[in-house]
Amino acid sequence: MTRQDEAKAILDGVGGSQNVAGLTHCSTRLRFTLVDDGKADLDTLKSLTGVISAVRSGSQTQVVIGNDVVNVYNAVEKERGGRGGAADAPAGPRKPLSWKRAGSVFMDFIVSVFTPLIPAIAGAGIFKSLLVGAGALGWLPTDSESYLLLSAIPDAVFAFLPLLVAYTTAKKLNVNRPLALGVVAVLMFANFTTLVNQEGGVALFGIPVQVVNYNSQVFPSILAVLALWPLERFFNKVSPGPIRVFFTPLMCYIIVAPLLILVLGPVGYWLGSLLTAAMIGLYNTLGWVAVAVLAAILPLIISVGMHKAFIPPTIATMAQNGRESFYLVASLAHNIAESGAMFAVAIRTKSTRLRSTAVSAGISALFGITEPAIYGVTLQNRKVLLSVMAGAFAGGAYLGLTFVTSFAVVGPGLASITMFVDAANPWNLVNAVIGALIALAVAFVLSIVFWNDATSPSLKGERDEAAAAAAAATAIASTNESTSSTDAPRGQAHAIRLVSPLTGTVVPLADVADPVFSGGVLGDGAAILPVSGSVRAPLAGTVTSLLDSKHAIGITSDEGVEVLVHVGIDTVKLAGAPFTVHVAQGDRVEAGQLVIEADLDAIRDAGYDLTTPVVVTNSDRFTVEVPAAGDITTGEPFATITEKELTGGTA
Structure with missing residues (x-):
């Protein structure tokens, strides 16, 4: 089967191109938003060559591909004519709103806004950690011009994070993206920040403007684009054609930009601070127990796609404090535990098919991608799941007890281990490695001991x-x-x-x-x-x-x-x-x-x-x-x- 044959089969499995209202992908999954979910045939999708699994999570139909997801995504987009966006298909009948559906729509929105940001943030974070490591080892003095210039590259990504968020939010809501960037750009403008921070402050029409540092913030941008969304549609609808090209943006600037400066910006900043405080508060209250428990239950959380809910507070915490000690640290323990269990299954099983799956999934998990392991082996075998959970708990407990901290937002694994480099505390990296080895060893040994082909459900x-x-x-x-x-x-x-x-x-x-x-x-x-x-x-x-x-x-x-x-x-x-x-x-x-x-x-x-x-x-x-x-x-x-x-x- 060629790549395009595979793409056509996937599209047929979700009800055809005309049934696709939107398509994105994460590190292992194609995420379809469909006009009619009932037209998707999960069993047919699961049976396709190259597809690990297919699940319906909230408002999305997710096709689990594995490491080749980018190539498959490109082939699917080519097959459907490169259409990407919310308006690809007719809206279909409006479904009644319920708490369950509202929650699904909210999660779909969060995933669509934050998932595309991860490559830029992850690359910048790892780049920064490599620079810190080079400085700590004396290879590149931290006060040299070269170090300072190179540091500006990842620092700029976080400083202008509001613009990146504005772009992904506008793409999700089908708002004019340059317009969204133009509105949010005021928060980054040097003259604006100088005015706001001047002695005595500044007021707009007599209303004081709060002093807020919007660098690295994500929620002010989201609120701004949410405000643009209905306004742009309204003015496009009511404005005469000859003046629409400038009248709609003009009215959006007049209404949304002042609202952003006076209300939406401060509220978004408060929301980000609240989530950061909640994440840090949970960690400070439960300490290592919180890290260990989260690491242990991550296979279950990831299996239903709810791990994406941790992305906004994790990014907010990293942006505000430059470090994060909860979700990313727990993820390290879980990822490596999955890898250890997969390698154990590959050694013990006599099934050629399962051995091939386990080896591939184990390598992926070692590098921070766990969905192939979770869907392909772990969830199908209770003893493997318990072994993974035990290994993740043990590794997470050590990481929590030694106060390991992450300095980059990226899936923790072998290739990204430099995310734990701390120039002020060399033991942070050492303890991260030890915790990962504990997770791997415990999961590996338990899986070796308890695996039995004769009783394996898979x-x-x-x-x-x-x-x-x-x-x-x-x-x-x-x-x-x-x-x-x-x-x-x-x-x-x-x-x-x-x-x-x-x-x-x-x-x-x-x-x-x-x-x-x-x-x-x-x-x-x-x-x-x-x-x-x-x-x-x-x-x-x-x-x-x-x-x-x-x-x-x-x-x-x-x-x-x-x-x-x-x-x-x-x-x-x-x-x-x-x-x-x-x-x-x-x-x-x-x-x-x-x-x-x-x-x-x-x-x-x-x-x-x-x-x-x-x-x-x-x-x-x-x-x-x-x-x-x-x-x-x-x-x-x-x-x-x-x-x-x-x-x-x-x-």
């Missing part, structure tokens, strides 16, 4: 499917063994044709998300992604296998061809609930006869892959020619089978 599907498929194959072989001498004349030198048992899309067997089928363990064939639940016999013969779970049927032809039709992946777990059978074991069936009816919606809603393998389980005796991928209708030719002994093969 491998239960492989075990059940292998057992069910093996039982079906054994039943077919057993019945065929007793009937082949009379019912399976092997001297006929003609091809046997299978017809499609389902209407849907043909999928190569190698693409089936089950190693038992994709690896050809049960035989050659192909799979069908069905659009209808009516399963019909692919050839004439005898029903030689029909399990109690009703999800699979085996039919043996008069020529001895053993065919297994397996409806869905892991569907043995459904215990037959969504299936209705119309035949019994031992019945004679004709090609095209209805044998099973499957409730596809129920299977999909239960979270299972609908892909249906159709395989010849004794393909060591037969050559199987399957059709190319594409749409197929029930009853159409599906495969051609010839006996190997008659074509020069080996039996």
Whole structure:
């Protein structure tokens, strides 16, 4: 599958380009805001190559990609014509406002405003920490011109943070971005700050202007753009076309800029100070316990996307104090604990698929990206989750007890460890490393001790499917063994044709998300992604296998061809609930006869892959020619089978 094929499949999974109202991405996830959430098919998205998982969090549909998210995002944007913004799709029917929906909208707004800021802030923070380290080691004297000039680069990012926030907020609200920057720029203007700070202060129309240092503040900008949002729309609507180009901005400046100076700016500053005080207060009150507990529960918080709520107060704290000792420190312990657990699972498991996932996720977590580990392994295995939580708690406790502090807003990990460099306290970095090693060691050892492939929930599907498929194959072989001498004349030198048992899309067997089928363990064939639940016999013969779970049927032809039709992946777990059978074991069936009816919606809603393998389980005796991928209708030719002994093969 090419990159563009992957992008098209993702867009199809969320209901098509026309259903996308907005698209952003974070470090591992595509974040879709959809016109109609009901059109997104999470099960289909989860089954796609390159997709780790898909979840619905609040007002967003999130597709977890992993480290390749930027490339996938670019491909999706290219596929949808580069449209990015709130007005990409029709608004659709307005949903009733509720507390739950209000909370979801608020979180979506916070994520959309602050997530795009992280690369700029993280890069500046790490740059600053490297400079501090170089100064502490004497490589670059802190009083040299070079040091001072280079320090101005990251310092400028934080000083002009209000403008960056104004841009991302305007983008989210679809407000004219240069206009938003122009309004907020007054807070950064040297003449304005000089006037406000002069002795005796300054007043606007007799109203005193509060003395506030707006450098590094985020909330005044957000409030300013929120005020611009309805005003710009109103004046664009009522102003005549010939004067709209200047009249709308003029009215926005006249109304919003003074409001920002007198009210919105001070209120935003107060809000930022309140959040900072709350974060510091929690840490000061509970100390190391707060860090340890937060580190331990971060897997659960991240799994629902609520960790983004920590970004605004963390940025505000860093901007105001130049350091942060709570969320980022706890994140270090959690990230490294995830890495340790993943490496332990990779060592212990015998599953090639799980080992590959664990190694990749472990490396990502080591560098500060934990979503692949959380969604791919941790949440699926209770013992791994508990091991991660224990390791994170232990590492977080040490970090809290030693008062480790971060000096950059970035995902803590191996590459960003310099974020803990403190020129005044060299032990800050040392203790950060020790705390990370404690988290890694505890999570690694516990995962090594408690991991067991035989009881792992994430491998239960492989075990059940292998057992069910093996039982079906054994039943077919057993019945065929007793009937082949009379019912399976092997001297006929003609091809046997299978017809499609389902209407849907043909999928190569190698693409089936089950190693038992994709690896050809049960035989050659192909799979069908069905659009209808009516399963019909692919050839004439005898029903030689029909399990109690009703999800699979085996039919043996008069020529001895053993065919297994397996409806869905892991569907043995459904215990037959969504299936209705119309035949019994031992019945004679004709090609095209209805044998099973499957409730596809129920299977999909239960979270299972609908892909249906159709395989010849004794393909060591037969050559199987399957059709190319594409749409197929029930009853159409599906495969051609010839006996190997008659074509020069080996039996």
